[in-house]
Amino acid sequence: MQRKKWLWVFFSALVIALAYFGYMLTPRANILMENDYNNIGNMYIMPDIVQDGEYMYFIGLDAGLDTSGLCKAHKDDYDLENVEDLGGNIKKLFLYSNGVLYYVNGDDNDGIYSMDKDGKNKIKLTDMTCDELITFQNKIYFTGADGLYSMDYDGSNLELVYPQPVTNLFPYGSYLYFIQTYEDVRVKDVVMDQKRILRFCPNDHEMKDIGGRYVERFFILSDRVYFFDEKTLCYMGIDGGDILDIPEYYTHVDTMNFYGKYFIFSSVNKTIGTFAIDSETAEVKKISNNPYNFLLVLNDALFTEKGFLQFTGS
Numbered sequence: 001m002q003r004k005k006w007l008w009v010f011f012s013a014l015v016i017a018l019a020y021f022g023y024m025l026t027p028r029a030n031i032l033m034e035n036d037y038n039n040i041g042n043m044y045i046m047p048d049i050v051q052d053g054e055y056m057y058f059i060g061l062d063a064g065l066d067t068s069g070l071c072k073a074h075k076d077d078y079d080l081e082n083v084e085d086l087g088g089n090i091k092k093l094f095l096y097s098n099g100v101l102y103y104v105n106g107d108d109n110d111g112i113y114s115m116d117k118d119g120k121n122k123i124k125l126t127d128m129t130c131d132e133l134i135t136f137q138n139k140i141y142f143t144g145a146d147g148l149y150s151m152d153y154d155g156s157n158l159e160l161v162y163p164q165p166v167t168n169l170f171p172y173g174s175y176l177y178f179i180q181t182y183e184d185v186r187v188k189d190v191v192m193d194q195k196r197i198l199r200f201c202p203n204d205h206e207m208k209d210i211g212g213r214y215v216e217r218f219f220i221l222s223d224r225v226y227f228f229d230e231k232t233l234c235y236m237g238i239d240g241g242d243i244l245d246i247p248e249y250y251t252h253v254d255t256m257n258f259y260g261k262y263f264i265f266s267s268v269n270k271t272i273g274t275f276a277i278d279s280e281t282a283e284v285k286k287i288s289n290n291p292y293n294f295l296l297v298l299n300d301a302l303f304t305e306k307g308f309l310q311f312t313g314s
Contacts, residue, residue, distance in 0.1 A: 030311075030312055031259065031260075031262050031276050031285060031287065031311055032300060032311040032312055033259075033260040033261065033262075034260065035053070035259060035260045035300065036260075037051050037052055037053040037096075037299065038095075038258075039051060039094070039095040039096060040095065040134060040169075040170060040219075041219065041256075041257040041258050041297055042257070042296050042297065042298070043094060043095065043132060044132075044168060044217055044256075045254050045257065045294055045295070045296060046294070046296060047092050047093060047094060047131075047132075048062045048092070048093055049093065049296065049298065050093055050094070050095055050096050050101065051075070051096070051297075051298045051299050052096045052117065053075070053299060054074070054075060054299075055072050055073065055074055055075060055117070056072075056073055056074075056075055056298055056299065057070060057071065057072050057093065057096070057101060057117070058070075058071050058073075058093070059071070059090045059091075059093055060083075060085060063080065065080075065083065065085075067085050068088075068089045068090060068106065069085050069086055069087040069088045069089065069090060069119075070085075070086040070087065070088050070090050070093070070101070070103070070115075070119055071083050071084065071085055071086065072084045072086055072117070072119075075298070075299040075300075075301075078308065086118065086119025087119050088103075088105070088107070088115070088119065088122070089105065089106035089107040090103050090104070090105070090106065091103070091104040091105070091106040091110055092104040092130075092131070094132070094133040094134075095133070095134065095135075096117070097134075097135040098135060098153060099116070099117075100114040100115060100116055100117070100121075101114065101115055101116075101117060102114050102133050102135075102140070103115070104129055104130070105122075105124070108124065109127065109129075110129040111124055111125070111126060111127045111128065111129065112124075112125045112126050112128060112129065112130060112133065112142065112155075113125060114153075123154070123155070124155065125140070125151065125154070125155030126151060126155050126158055128142075128144055128149065128158075130142035130143050130144060130149075131143050131167075132167065132168075132169050133169075134169045134170075134171060135153075136171040136176055136202070137171075137174075137202055138152075138153070139151065139152065139153075139202070140152070140153060141161075141169060141171075141176060142169075143165070143166060143167065143169065144160070145165065146160070146163065146165065147160050147161075147162050147163040147164055147165060147166070148160070148161050148162040148164075148166050148169075148178070148200075149161065150202070161200075161202070161205065162200060162205075162207075164180055165180075165181065166178040166179060166180050166198075167179045167181075168215075168217055168218060170218065170219065170220055172220040172238065173238070174201070174203075175199045175200060175201055175238075176199075176200045176201075176202060177197060177198065177199050177200070177210070177218070177220060177225070178197070178198055178200065179195050179196070179197055179198070179212075179215050179217075179218070180195070180196060180198050181194070181195050182194045182195075182196065194213050194214060195212065195213075195214055195215045195216070196209055196210070196211065196212050196213065196215060197209075197210040197211060197212045197215055197218055197225065197227065198210060199238075208239075208240070209240070210225065210236070210238075210239070210240040211236055211240045211241075211243055212227055212229050212234075212243070213229060213230060214229055214230050215227050215228065215229050216228045216229070216253045217253050217256050219256065219257075219258050219263060220238060221258055221261060221262075221263055221279035222261060222279035222280050223237060223238050224236070224237065224238070224279055225237070225238060226256070226263050226277075226279075228251055228253050228256060229243075231250065232245050232246075232247065233245070233246040233249045233250075233251045233265065234246065247270075248267075248270055248271045249265070249267040249270065249271055249275070250267055250268055250269035250270055251265045251266065251267055251268075252265075252266055252268055252291070252292075252293060252294075254293060254294040254295075255274070255291075255292055255293070255294055255295040256295075257295050257296070257297050257302075258297070259276070259297045259302070259311070261278060261279050261280050262276040262277065262278060262279065262285075263276070263277045263279055264276050264277075264287075264295060264297070264302065265295070266290075266291040266292045266293075266295065267291060268291040272289075272291055273286050273287075273288055273289050273290065273291060274286070274287050274288040274290060274291060274292060274295070274302075274309075275287065287302070287309060288309060290304075290306065292304040292305060292306065293305050
């Protein structure tokens, strides 16, 4: 229910901001660039809305509309005046990949399905359900209650590839990275769960512990792993090694996202505002004086609970 509440707040705030404030939140930095419109960053914050560079797709009920179906609107239709209801009973919407959308079907015991962007050609892939789903190396990978699964694009060759619950699936290079929770780890006199980043090789199932202790979320850009660990923004190399803190920022985990080569986040303490780190040069650009509770990257704009930041070119 919390996720649905945030999505309703998101759309309501968006409409109000556009109606009364227009472009007051226009960013101070130019970060408009060619982008593959990857939806992985949004999936960890709000798995109900995806993009393809031209349209945004979302679950109608979660946007306050009288439909549980897949809805489609042009990327510039921020006030949702011309919404097309494509039907269905969508529980979770993951990403646009391989020319189709992947989703959890509420009409069929929450099984995993794919469908075309016009809402047609619905194909059942498996009876299983999931919280996260990505495509990688001609396979679909998704999180089950008992571990990490893979299957072919048509749902065949279903396989349990890692028998431990994982989160934050992130493909990079020839590896799949994710967070695994280790329960009841003793650190000196304290026993608590640890959440560490692991690297998985699909070809030989080799596993490597990359690092972190209490990782809540991570992204990988330009051979750097950016992650939130023990309330601190950090980064390290893709093979692990030394972990470097970025102590001048206190980051809200639901603002960690990325756009092209930029790692984007809000800082609510010390250095306050919303920032974009160029992962290739390490240059930090301040794109808003305001910190936010969550950030969604949709097409070429950054949406917040207060409005939107339109990325601009030179």
